[in-house]
Each structure stands twice: as structure tokens, then as C-alpha cells.
Amino acid sequence: RKQMKSGGNRSKKVKVWVRVRPSQNFADDAIKLDPEGRSLQISVPRPGGDQQPQQRGFANNQRSDWSFRTDGIFSNSSQQEVYETVGADLIESGLAGYNGTIMCYGQTGAGKTFTITGATEMFHNRGLVPRALSHLYKEIEAKSDLAITVRITYLEIYNDTMLDLLATMPDSQEAGSPLVITEENGGVYVKGLNVHLAQSEEEALNLLFEGETNRATAAHALNKNSSRSHTIFTVYLETRSRFQSNSKYTTSKINFVDLAGSERLQKTLSTGKTQQEASYINKSLSFLEQTVIALTEKNRDHVPYRQSKLTHYLKDSIGGGCKTILIANIWGDVRQLDETVSTMRFAQRMSCVASEPVENQRTDPSIMVKVLEAEIAALKKELAMHNTLRFELRQQVQRYIDGDLDDIDLTSIRQIQAVFELNCWPPSRPGRVAATPPEGAARSLGPSTSGAQLGGEAVGDLDGRSFGIAARSEVGMDESGVFLQSKRREAAAATAASSKKQRQHPLGAGGGSSSGAAAGADSEGTLDAVGSSDPAAAAAARPGTPPSRTQAFEEFKKELGSEIYRILNENRTTMMDKKKEYSNLASQVNTTKTEIDRSRLRLDALKVEREAQGNLYTDEGELIINEEEFVEIKKLRQLKESYKADFDRLKELKTQIHYCQKMVDLTRQKLIQ
């Protein structure tokens, strides 16, 4: 038995979770799951057994038993469970300034796309990305003291070429020069990739759906809707304090990586374009594996990131300073055992990659300059005030010396100190000294307190404490502190509006200004899909021998149509249910609102009545109200609570309906295609 353990201290390693696709033909004899013990045992029949090699399909005949340790196993887990366990933390950490990556790896048809987006599936089956967006905007709403900016990119790597899945958005720049991976300040980004500001959950979901519509998919024997490319949905966050005087802010990027599935051509029966795509997919996955191996090798100074677009783009997203989670999607079918072992071997390698997330805290130089300017202005003002005070005192002292003034009006230690600092002291008028220095004060004056000694005599303050420069500056600091705060408040009011369309580095660090990439995916990819699970039909679908319209439609109805119709109908039903709930709740909210208004009027009337009779108070001075008023206040409070809860639910429903509508549109579009 080969025991594959995850590397040492798991807290500083990439986290690896396994998700098992439900299968009617689950290999119970061969795969033993132990979700509690977080381990998975695979036992593959030894060579020479009853089964044919292709049935066993297992390439490595040295080993027949495998044991894998993981960070957790999802078996029969709902999408929500998966999100709560591995997705939610990435959003929370992202808001705190930590980069995160969640990546699905596995053979074709194992459920990677189902896990990441869950697109074209039913509402309750929506995947990590839509759930993460929903969570993100709820957090943003709750953190009212922070200004959080969300920007989104959606990249596709198809046949080792990068494409912008959002190039078709109305505010995208026209496709120009090809996309280029650029490294800056230790971070990686793609020059020319459109970066979209998403100010609400709806805007963010629109971007997701737009990208989903554009990505390349095709059918083969193992998956009717197989992704033919790697896609990376990236959310860039910038979190700033709403007080503009705070020049510190954090940035982060969260990647949702849906890798294309590895496939054995014998099994997928891919031909032509789909076969060529498969060869690119397998090659890039093998580069990914090489990169991961290099990352786990001690004393290795070169990691071959640049071998492929995928590894280069993910350079700062696999372990290192990034919180990385790998979901190994496995298909527990008897016929997929070899792929399951190979997925688990990759997962085990990933679990040895070091990952020590670091906070991306930055300082905004422009705010820093503003703060310093405000401080300089405050200090200048204080200096001016100080000079005026000295001038006025000098005049008073002069008038006192001249005998025009009986007393010098001294109200603070500072003024007394200033008087002693004036060169016209001591006065020539005997017996008229307003402040006589106490004995021993000279001891408390340091050598730097120039001006605190006059005529060789030491001076001090009246209450016996020394008043050197330190004492004075303490007072000054307090005053300037107060002044600065009001200045900061003024500065905070002047927040600059940010432009909606961003064509720079998503983290705001300049660059990335070249034009966008060629749009979208090849529509042939989806046309190929028609009827290809049947080899004859697949051959008919090859370029040059198109099936007749009727034949194609019949095939389509049989193979995909009915399935898509079913999904379409389910999506429609979910949407209608939600709309119904929305409309019922909306009328309930209106009724509650009317009741609140009524209750308020009633309370006003009761108050007027009470005041007319004369208010009564308890011994502690609390107002006494009668039971009727008390009950009405309680009722109003309950009404308000219920109004708030219903209103929040309404908002949630609105977003969900929007999501369902998008899914209906997508499914309908699929049907037309």
C-alpha cells in the first residue's frame, strides 16, 4: 500500500479538498472514502486479474493500493456546503487584503465547472463564483466604514492563447493587440485584459454570465458540455477607510480557476478540433504539474512558470503569499479509476506546496501628501498665532514699563513664559513684577531653555512646576492636534469620483493600457456538440459532412434538447416561484408600511392626549406612560423589525430573480445554438 501523505505542517501548505461526483456506478469496492479521517483509499485490480487493461485502465502497474490524505472530502455535499467550507473564507480574507485562489482540477466530466460556476444548472446548484459574489456584496454593505472597490476580469486560455471573455461587454475596449502577461511588483496581470468595475452584485453577475456565454465548450463522449479551455474569473478588491486622512489601504485578488479536464482520447472519442483542443489541454496540465513539482522541491531555484500561459498567469496564485485551495474533482465511476488516481496524485503534490498568505497593505502617496500638506498648513497657522501673541505681549510689557499699564493681563502659563522670553524683561519699574520666580526653579530649567533665564536669574512658573520648552510644546501639540482633526475631516469630504471603466492595472498601479483582446470563443465549438456522444453522429457533425437539418434536429432533441428543455423548465419554474414570493412579499411589505404609518399616527395622538393631561414622572425622573401607549410602542417596534426583515428578503429575492433570468436566457440561448 502506497501511503501518500500531505506535507508536514498543514497550516502553511496549499489546502486540498476532494469533491466526488455522484455516480450510479460508483466503484464501492475500489474507492473507500473516509470523510471523518479525511482520507481516501483506492484499490486498483492488479495486472493479470480478470479484467482487461482498458477496463482497469490503470497505467501504473507497480501499485495497486493507494492511500491519500486530504484536508477534507466533499461527498454528496451541497453547493452551499462547499461554498461555506472553502469559499467564504477567501472572500473574508480578500477583504482583509489577502490574495486567494480556488482551483478545480480533475478529469473531464468530474464536476469542475459545476463546482466553480454551476452555470446553466438550477438556481440552488449555482456554484462558488455566484455565491462568492453574493457574500462579497453583503459584506460590503455591512462594512459601511470602508470604501471597497470591486473590479473583475474573466480570462480564458484556449489552445495556449489568452482571450478576454468580457471583450463583448459594451464598455470594453475594442480588441486590438494580443493579451500579454506582465509582472509588476511581484504581481502578475494581463496587459490588454478589460478590467470592469462592478458596483453591485447584479453588475458582477452580468459579467459572469457574459463570460459564460463566450467560453469555449464542446461535447464528447464523457461530457456533453465540456470546457475546452481554462478559465480564470478574478475579483480584485481594494479596501480603503472612508476617512481620507488614512493613507493605508489593502488590495487583493481572488482567482476562481476552472481548469479544462484532462482526457484520454480513447475514452472521450474526440476527433478533429476537439482532439486538437484535448492535446493542448493535456499539455498545459502537464506543465502545471511540472510547475507544482518544482515548487515542492527543496533548493530548487528555477520554477518553469513561463512554459505555458496558464502557469505564467498563476505564478503569484499557487501557494507562496496566496491562500490557495485546490479542489480535486473525482468521478468515482468504476471506469474512471485510473483518472481518479492520477487526479489524487496531482492533488497530493499540490498539498506539499508552501502557502503563507501575506497581507497586501499599501500607502496612497497622494493621500499622504495631502495629510502632510494639512499638517504644514496647521503648523504655519500656529506659528503665525504664536508671533501675534508675542507681538501683543511685547506691546503690553512696553506699556507696563512705560507706566501706561498697571498690570499685564496674563491668563496662561504660556503667556507668562512668553513674557520671560521677551528681551525687554525685567522691567525697570521696581516693585511691579507680576510673576516672581520661585526659588529653585533654576534647577528645573535645562540648558536648552534659552530665554528662560534673564539677567542671570532663573525663572519658573507660578505653581512650582518648571515650564521649559517641553511643557510649551505639549500645549502646542494638543492644539495642533485638534486643528488637524478638523482639517482631516475637511479632506475626507473631498473624495474623488472614480471612473467606471478601468483600463489600467487592476490594483491601480498603472500600466495595462494597451487595447483589449480578440473577442470570445469560437462558435463552432458548440456546433460540434450536436449529437457527438454517438460516434456516427459525431462523424456526421465533422466539417465537410454536415447532417441534414431534420436529422440534426432529431439528434439534438434526443441527445441534448430534452435535457436542456428540462433545465430550462426548472429554471423557469424556480424563477416564477421566486417572482411569486417577491410579489407576495412586496404586498406584505406595503401592508406593514401602512400599519407602521397608522401606528405612528396613533402614538402621536396618544402623546398629545397624555401631554394635555399633564406628563407624570417616576421618582427617578422617567416618564410614565399608560398601557395603551406602551402596547402601541411595542407594536410599532415589532412592525419595524418585520418591515426590515421583509425588505432585506425582497432585496435578496430581486438579485436571485435576476440570476434566474440570466440562467433562463443562457439555457434558451443554448437551445437555439
Ligand SMILES: Nc1ncnc2c1ncn2[C@@H]1O[C@H](COP(=O)(O)OP(=O)(O)OP(=O)(O)O)[C@@H](O)[C@H]1O
Ligand atoms: N457534485 C455534483 N452533483 C451533481 N452533478 C454533478 C456534480 N458534479 C458534476 N455533475 C454533473 O456532471 C456533469 C459534468 O460536470 P462538469 O461539466 O462540471 O465537468 P467538468 O469537470 O467541468 O468537465 P470538463 O473538464 O469536460 O469541462 C454536469 O452535467 C454536472 O451537472
